Amino acid sequence: KSTTADECIYEKECVWHHLLLAVQADPMKQEITGNLNVRKWEEPIRFKVMAKTKGINGERINGWYQSMARFTTQKISVENVENFLILFTEDIEEELKGPYRKTFKSVFGDDRILGHYKKVIKKRGDKCYYVLLQDPKLNNAIYSYFAFIQKDHPDIQSCIKEAIYTGFGLSSIANSPIFKDYDTDGPYTKLELLLLLVLSQDGVRSGMSHDELKLIFHQIYEPLIQKTKEIEIFNDY
Numbered sequence: 445k446s447t448t449a450d451e452c453i454y455e456k457e458c459v460w461h462h463l464l465l466a467v468q469a470d471p472m473k474q475e476i477t478g479n480l481n482v483r484k485w486e487e488p489i490r491f492k493v494m495a496k497t498k499g500i501n502g503e504r505i506n507g508w509y510q511s512m513a514r515f516t517t518q519k520i521s522v523e524n525v526e527n528f529l530i531l532f533t534e535d536i537e538e539e540l541k542g543p544y545r546k547t548f549k550s551v552f553g554d555d556r557i558l559g560h561y562k563k564v565i566k567k568r569g570d571k572c573y574y575v576l577l578q579d580p581k582l583n584n585a586i587y588s589y590f591a592f593i594q595k596d597h598p599d600i601q602s603c604i605k606e607a608i609y610t611g612f613g614l615s616s617i618a619n620s621p622i623f624k625d626y627d628t629d630g631p632y633t634k635l636e637l638l639l640l641l642v643l644s645q646d647g648v649r650s651g652m653s654h655d656e657l658k659l660i661f662h663q664i665y666e667p668l669i670q671k672t673k674e675i676e677i678f679n680d681y
Contacts, residue, residue: 449622449635453678456665459638462617463661464654466639471615482652483578483613484643486585488519492526496533497595504601505530508608508632514677515637516612516644527588528611530604536573536592537566544590551577571597574610583651586613602628612640634681641668 445455452458465474469481493505513520533539540548540558548557557575565573571594578584591607593600605628606616617636618626626633642648645668647660672678 446622448624449633452622452635453638454669456662458622459635459642459665460658460661462620462622462635463639463642463657465617465620466614467643467657468615474619478654480652480654480657481584482643482648482657483576483584483586483650484648485518485587485613486579486582486650487527487587488521489528490526491520491522491528492524493530494532496531500532500600504629505604505608508605511632511637511681512608512612512640515640517646518612518644529589530591530593530607530611532593532595534595536571536594537561539592540573548575571600572603572607574607576610576613578650583649585650599628605629605632609636609640613643614639631681634678637678637681638668638672641672 446452446458452462461476464476464480465471467480467482468475468477469479470477491509493500493502531539537558540561545555545558549555561573573592575590575592576586577588579587589611591611593603593607597603606618609616609632614636617623617639618628622635623633642661642664645660645664647664648657652660
């Protein structure tokens with residue numbers, strides 16, 4: 445029944461629908477299936493932004509990052525030894541061939557990350573590339589995340605915004621019909637922030653099935669909404 449993202453947060457079925465969109469195993473299809481990839485951080489996030497190019501809006505990056513940090517119970521810090529990296533570069537392929545090739549090869553045992561980029565992403569013309577590493581021993585919990593952003597991206601701010609959101613374990617839902625004229629350069633919507641808040645709750649675990657996620661969601665939704673009203677966390681949005 446909701447017609448806007450702001451209305452949606454107070455309608456349980458609307459939030460549930462978009463939560464499912466955000467945790468699909470194949471989010472590119474933008475459709476609901478029972479095949480989920482619920483993933484969250486099980487260790488503190490060590491956030492870092494690194495630029496090998498000029499002209500990056502650091503204030504905007506910090507604003508989006510702080511918004512996400514406010515809506516998660518996850519411990520977060522800014523560190524030199526990072527596990528959540530946003531890298532601005534002249535050439536993504538050169539980064540994957542050079543400094544980060546050894547990192548990904550040690551994880552996968554081959555050059556699949558470089559191969560995937562060259563075969564799919566570069567061919568498609570994307571200037572953003574995200575690599576999210578999950579630990580199969582911990583139900584596919586996230587343990588490291590890399591976002592590579594090329595400086596000649598035609599809309600670099602929207603790429604940064606999505607990169608930060610994706611790094612917290614959720615897929616973009618901006619293509620949902622609920623969004624009217626979604627501002628790719630504006631703040632996160634209340635719905636996006638609520639989904640992060642849901643994901644960060646203790647009862648939600650990496651690797652959950654559809655039925656497990658549905659059960660816990662229906663248990664936590666109303667108390668969570670009541671809590672957001674009490675602490676007025678959405679007042680600034």
